[in-house]
Amino acid sequence: MSFIEKMLKIDRRIIFLLIALAVIIPMLLNLVFVVRPSPIVQTIFDKVDGLPDGSKVLLSFDYGPATVPENRPMAESLLRHCMIKGHRTYIMAVWATGEAEANISIGRVIRTEFPDKVYGSDYIQLGYKAGNQGLINAIFTDFKGMYTTDAAGVDINSFPMMADVNALPDFDLILAVCSGKPGLKEWVQFAGDRGDIPVAGGVTAVEAPLLYPYYPKQLLGLMGGLQGAAEYEAALVNEYPEYRASSMTAVKLMGPQTVAHLVIIFFVIIGNVAFFIQQRREKRARRE
Amino acid sequence: MGFTDYFVLWVGGLLTLMIFSFLYKDNPFYKFAEHLFVGVSAAYWMTVAFWTTLVPNMLGYLYPPILRWFATSRAEGEVVVNVLYQLPWYDRWLRLIPLILGLMMLTRLVPKAAWMSRWAMAFIIGFAAGTNLTRYLQSDFVAQIKATLVPLIVFDQGGFSLGGTLTNIVIVGGVLSALVYFFFAKEHKGWFGGTARVGIWVLMIAFGAAFGYTVMARISLLIGRMNFLGQWLQSIF
Numbered sequence: 001m002s003f004i005e006k007m008l009k010i011d012r013r014i015i016f017l018l019i020a021l022a023v024i025i026p027m028l029l030n031l032v033f034v035v036r037p038s039p040i041v042q043t044i045f046d047k048v049d050g051l052p053d054g055s056k057v058l059l060s061f062d063y064g065p066a067t068v069p070e071n072r073p074m075a076e077s078l079l080r081h082c083m084i085k086g087h088r089t090y091i092m093a094v095w096a097t098g099e100a101e102a103n104i105s106i107g108r109v110i111r112t113e114f115p116d117k118v119y120g121s122d123y124i125q126l127g128y129k130a131g132n133q134g135l136i137n138a139i140f141t142d143f144k145g146m147y148t149t150d151a152a153g154v155d156i157n158s159f160p161m162m163a164d165v166n167a168l169p170d171f172d173l174i175l176a177v178c179s180g181k182p183g184l185k186e187w188v189q190f191a192g193d194r195g196d197i198p199v200a201g202g203v204t205a206v207e208a209p210l211l212y213p214y215y216p217k218q219l220l221g222l223m224g225g226l227q228g229a230a231e232y233e234a235a236l237v238n239e240y241p242e243y244r245a246s247s248m249t250a251v252k253l254m255g256p257q258t259v260a261h262l263v264i265i266f267f268v269i270i271g272n273v274a275f276f277i278q279q280r281r282e283k284r285a286r287r288e
Numbered sequence: 289m290g291f292t293d294y295f296v297l298w299v300g301g302l303l304t305l306m307i308f309s310f311l312y313k314d315n316p317f318y319k320f321a322e323h324l325f326v327g328v329s330a331a332y333w334m335t336v337a338f339w340t341t342l343v344p345n346m347l348g349y350l351y352p353p354i355l356r357w358f359a360t361s362r363a364e365g366e367v368v369v370n371v372l373y374q375l376p377w378y379d380r381w382l383r384l385i386p387l388i389l390g391l392m393m394l395t396r397l398v399p400k401a402a403w404m405s406r407w408a409m410a411f412i413i414g415f416a417a418g419t420n421l422t423r424y425l426q427s428d429f430v431a432q433i434k435a436t437l438v439p440l441i442v443f444d445q446g447g448f449s450l451g452g453t454l455t456n457i458v459i460v461g462g463v464l465s466a467l468v469y470f471f472f473a474k475e476h477k478g479w480f481g482g483t484a485r486v487g488i489w490v491l492m493i494a495f496g497a498a499f500g501y502t503v504m505a506r507i508s509l510l511i512g513r514m515n516f517l518g519q520w521l522q523s524i525f
Contacts, residue, residue: 016311023507023514069512070505096336130341137419148371153364155371189427205505209498217435218427225501226508253511260507 007274015267022263023256031255032248037238041231044200044221047173048078049239053086055172056165060187060201061105063179064097067204072101073229073250074202075177076109077236080247083114083123084240088161090171092126092147094135094182099128099151113246120150120159127151132182136190140168169195173220176201184211188218202228230254289523301520304513348372349383436463462490 037045051057059078063071082089091106093099102125110117117123126147129135139146143165147156156162164170168191176187176199184201192199198220203211205225215222223232229250237244237251289297306321339358348355352372359365372380389408395401438459442452468480469487476484 013312019507019510020514023511027511027514027518067509069515070508096333096340128340130337130345133423134419149364149368153359153361153368155367189423193427193431194423205501205508208501209494213432213435214427218431225504226511227504253508253515256511256514257504257507260510261504264503264507 004274004277007270008278018263019260022260026256026259029255030252031259032252033254033258035227035230035234035251035254037231037235040215040222040224041228042221042235043216044078044175044223045081045232045235045239047198047200047220048081048085048087048175051085051087051172055085055087056090056161056170057082057087058090058092058168058171058174060174060176060178061091061093061098061102062095062176062183063101063204064095065101067179068101069253070204070226070229071177071179071202072105073226073253074223074232075101076105076249077229077232077247078175078177078202079105079109080113080243081236083110083117084243086122087172088121089123090126090161090165091123093128094132094176094186095178095180096128096130099125102127103151109246113243121161124159124161125151133186133190136168136182136186140191140194143167143170169197171197173197174199174201178202179204179207183207184219184222185214188214193218202232226250226253226257294523297520297523301517304517308513346383346387349375349380350387352380436460461486466490 048057059075059082061075063075079089079091091102093102106123106125110123119125127150129146131138131146135146144156144162149156150159168174174187174191174197176184178184178187178201184199184203184207187199187201191197199218200220200222202223203225205227208222208224208228211219211222211224223229230253233247233249233251236247240247303321303324306317309315310318343355343358348368349372352369355368355372356362356365359368389411392404392408395404436459438456440453440456440460442449442456444452465483465487467487469476469484469491471484474480
């Protein structure tokens with residue numbers, strides 16, 4: 001059996017093993033590559049950074065445990081950036097699993113790195129409400145009609161930061177970290193376009209190609225997958241190097257990601273070359 | 289790390305290995321993990337639907353005191369119940385309509401009365417179509433056409449911008465050629481066929497980009513799991 005034939009009949013388990021090694025070895029070696037923010041991510045950073053202190057930012061956690069490796073670094077970078085800039089951050093979820101994810105990130109970012117931030121004045125956890133895009137549609141005109149209490153069941157009117165929030169257009173920026181439907185697309189359709197409110201955020205890599213058509217006119221910026229998260233972290237660390245220790249989650253994971261991609265590219269090229277050589281040989285054999 | 293954390297880590301670690309074992313071949317451990325996931329998911333979403341939809345959006349409105357039983361504290365229960373009692377009567381009793389429609393959906397379980405579920409289904413479809421139609425038309429049709437109406441020669445900061453010009457030509461050319469490919473009223477021959485062929489290339493490049501992103505997503509998830517397994521192993525050794 002020639003090398004070409006061997007390549008075309010390679011056992012898929014060998015490929016799985018090589019991919020596993022391509023992920024494990026760089027992790028063990030702590031392989032980290034330099035990540036530079038692309039314009040589509042930098043615009044989100046610039047917008048969050050450029051808003052005056054105390055601006056009202058809505059941050060929606062619309063993902064679940066299945067996509068944590070991609071979505072959590074994005075969400076925590078955005079949350080960290082909002083806290084650094086002193087924005088009033090309103091945390092909510094259109095996904096049922098998002099509320100638990102938001103609680104984890106609040107614990108990891110706000111309570112750990114910004115213990116002086118006051119609940120109800122600097123940030124609030126509004127939690128999950130059922131309704132999908134219907135919820136976005138409803139809070140566009142009547143925010144407090146849907147959110148009568150925060151996630152813990154405390155009367156919404158008892159929080160100082162809710163005093164001047166009555167509808168979505170009251171927010172200066174909407175950020176959403178999403179992994180499906182309803183997600184960033186619905187935020188663009190039902191909030192951003194409708195009220196001319198700046199919308200930006202991050203999505204899983206699978207979702208990203210579906211969101212690109214909205215950039216830059218309908219979507220301010222987009223973080224696509226782990227790469228997008230790493231770019232935002234890089235932008236954050238460039239501007240605020242004191243947060244380097246806590247803001248490198250995605251950047252560190254890009255090492256194994258890059259090596260795994262190289263292995264996949266190698267097999268795609270080998271597979272295609274072998275296929276075309278085999279095809280040419282078969283044609284020649286038929287002629288003879 | 290407490291007992292609960294260890295327990296969660298061990299359950300997660302073992303289940304991850306069980307699922308990964310499918311990469312070698314199908315086996316009873318994989319089947320067990322798969323069935324466990326299906327069962328837990330079904331129960332989880334049923335519970336979520338009960339607590340986040342049925343209780344706060346329907347039962348609570350129809351009979352507010354019920355929320356006292358479900359509140360995390362007496363004070364919280366009182367606040368919510370008082371808010372609901374202050375609502376006008378029609379705001380609360382209008383919830384009977386979704387209750388009736390919901391019960392009609394359940395008639396699918398009785399073959400002779402199953403036709404009633406169509407009315408509830410028609411309501412859902414009508415509502416979804418009505419709500420989504422305007423937003424999709426605005427955001428995915430009108431706004432996307434506007435976004436494609438871009439100048440083919442771009443001047444930036446007083447000078448000619450080659451990058452901007454090329455970008456806009458690719459956007460406009462790509463959209464038009466892809467649209468031509470999906471235009472079947474005229475035979476794809478001559479210049480029209482050539483444009484359609486360019487359209488195919490544009491679509492192929494888009495599919496390739498989407499596939500690349502999908503690969504990136506799957507590898508990211510694999511890295512996440514490997515990270516978790518690393519934490520698990522660290523807790524053991």
